[in-house]
Amino acid sequence: MGTRWAGTTIYGNKLYQERARRALPILVRQAKARQPITYSDLAKELGMANPRNLNFVLGSVGETLKALSRKWNEEIPLINMLVINKMTGRPGTGIGLFVGGQEAFEKLPLRIQTAIVEGELRKIYGYKKWNEVMNSLGFWNA
Secondary structure, three states, X not given: OOOOOOOOOOOOOOHHHHHHHHHHHHHHHHHHHOOOEEHHHHHHHOOOOOHHHHHHHHHHHHHHHHHHHHHHOOOOOOHHHHEEOOOXXXXXXXXXXXXXXXXXXXXXXXXXXXXXXXXXXXXXXXOOOHHHHHHHOOOOOO
16 A cells, blocks of 8 residues: 555545545445446546545445444455456455455465455355445445
């Protein structure tokens, strides 16, 4: 990520938290459609000029889902892994923060990183409680 991640949820008045609240419904839409979204396409939907600024936005989404997972005492897939680089077709290395540590993830062989990402994508696409997640987070009643 370059900058130290503060580990905050989507609730707050910072610009990245506001963007995270707008990004989460987009990511749920993509999960239900079983389709990833590129950083540039997500940035465009959020009205952001630079997709590189999504690091805190997606980190905030991830922290929010981790907190809800603890509250529910069950795993909620890390939907922020749906956001991919259009050149590599993979999420950025920042996702390592959510799967055992960024440095450890980056040191893994590419095939292992790919296997981890593919496993997480299967969890995201197969998750049946996205509406409940959104309801619990106060987004909509489905």
